[in-house]
Amino acid sequence: MxxxxxxxxxxxxxxxxxxxxxxxxxxxxxxxxxxxxxxxxxxxxxxxxxxxxxxxxxxWPYSFPASEDFPKSEQRGNANGRILIQDRYISNDCVIASGAYVGLAPPGDAGSWQMESNNYQFWTQANENGFFSIRNIRPGDYNLYAWVPGFIGDYQHEAVITIISGCNIEMGDVIYEPPRDGPTLWEIGIPDRSAAEFYVPDPDPKYINRLFVNHTDRFRQYGLWERYTELYPEGDLVYKIGVSDYRKDWFFAQVVRKIGDNAYQGTTWKIKFELDNVDRNGIYKLRVALASATLAELQVRVNDPNSNRPLFTTGLIGRDNAIARLGIHGIYKLYNVDIPGTRFVKGENTIFLKQPRCNSPFQGFMYDYIRLEGPPTPC
Known part of the structure; x- marks a missing residue:
């Protein structure tokens, strides 16, 4: 199929x-x-x-197909280059984007390649020095896209790249500046577009697939979403920065809680953290990267779980079904939330992540990575 x-x-x-x-x-x-x-x-x-x-x-590409719709190798083109990361909060110099995924896909917005299935895409993975070589590309117009494990966001080269028969395009160094406003105050998870690093529970014995017992892909078990209700029957997940461990204390998917045979309720997760000082005139930035979303909504509140209006909401998002299909990622989404310094207090603070949609057991999302940045600092 x-x-x-x-x-x-x-x-x-x-x-x-x-x-x-x-x-x-x-x-x-x-x-x-x-x-x-x-x-x-x-x-x-x-x-x-x-x-x-x-x-x-x-x-590949094979030479025997006679169809004019299958170009031979000599009728295709190549593109080469090196990808680097520029983030002054990590290093004053560019960082090698080792293992970056780099591809040519039809022109569009950054990240649009995820939803592109009408046309052709050609991808490779950069080596340990950031060098990439995309071979045997069909003639046509493309954008160069990339994403880098360990960094949030999507790279898109600003110029359209035209591939013609026999071309060998040298891109040189391409520089990706991932989203960043200020220094990292805390982070949860690994920015790799997957929820696999978080806590995946043992499956219900009545659903267990023994092919995946003691397997690295622990998420490939039916019914894991129901374990959330068993582990958190009354209150929702609370994660304390500096104390909790995302590998053990952050459930792999924020799903609904089952409260009856066919009834569910939304869930609100809490992130608690200390601030020794607060810049009340500054703007803090919360970066929330989602690995998957299915008919869900993410609402963000700060220090007031009962406020009528959240500080931020995504609205209804996602139809990628990864939770129900035993996947660990779907369509990647990145949300950047401005938090005025006046919302924080010196001492303990709490960020509330609410998912209120609750018409089915599969509504929810998987987080990829969460980071709180302080206000920008002088260069």
Whole structure:
């Protein structure tokens, strides 16, 4: 099934204008069958298949397809460069974007590649020195996009890149300045577009999939969202900066609480932290990166959980279904919330993260990373 809304919702379904022509090549499809004599270790078949896969990857694009819709290697182009990070709160010099994901996708806004399925994309991963090489790109117009594990936000090169047959474009150094206003006061999680680093509970024994027992992908178990109600039957999650550990104390998904056979209620998580000093004239910045959202709403309040109007709300967001589909990430979203210094007090403060939508057990979101920044400091 090449195009489906089953996992990622409507975002992954191609959208067309009335009468718009469209065609896209899927394939060629390669199927490999191997065998082993009775009594031999069957895992050798798996190792052999992986070797064969690597050979075929190196052979792409194949030269045998006769269709004009499948350009040969010499009819495609390449793009090369190096990606660096500029963040003065980390270093005065540029930092190498080791392991960055770099790709060419149809022109659009930063991050728009996530929802693009009508056309073609070509991606690679930068090496430990930040160098990348994107090979065998179909002719056409593209933007260069990137995201870097360990840093929030999306990079987009400002100029459209035109690929023609046989071209070899040298991009040189591209500099990504991730969102940043001030110094980090505290952070929760790892900015990697996944909720996998947070606490994933053991599955309910009646749902357990034994293929994933003692597996690194602990989230691949049905019904994990129901464990939240069992672990927090009355009050919601409270996380204390400097005391709590996100690997043990931050549930992997903020979901609803079940309160009856078919009844649910929204949840409000608390982040408690100390401030030794408060700049009451300054603006603090709360960065909230979501790894997934499904028919949910994020409301942010500061030191007053009962205020009628939240300081910030996303409104209704998300249809990527990752919670119900046993995924650990869906469509990445980054929200930047200005918090006036007058909202804080010297001593203990609390940020309230409320998800009020509660019509089904699957409504909620997964956090990727949360950071509170202080007001900007002089250069």
């Amino acid at each position: 090449f195009l489906s809304s089953h996992y990622a919702g409507k975002y992954m379904v191609p959208q067309f204008e009335a009468g718009e022509p469209w065609k896209k090549v899927f394939g060629p499809i390669f199927m490999y069958f191997n065998s082993a004599a009775y009594g031999n270790d069957p895992l050798l078949l798996w190792e052999d298949a992986k070797i064969k896969m690597m050979v075929e990857v190196q052979s």
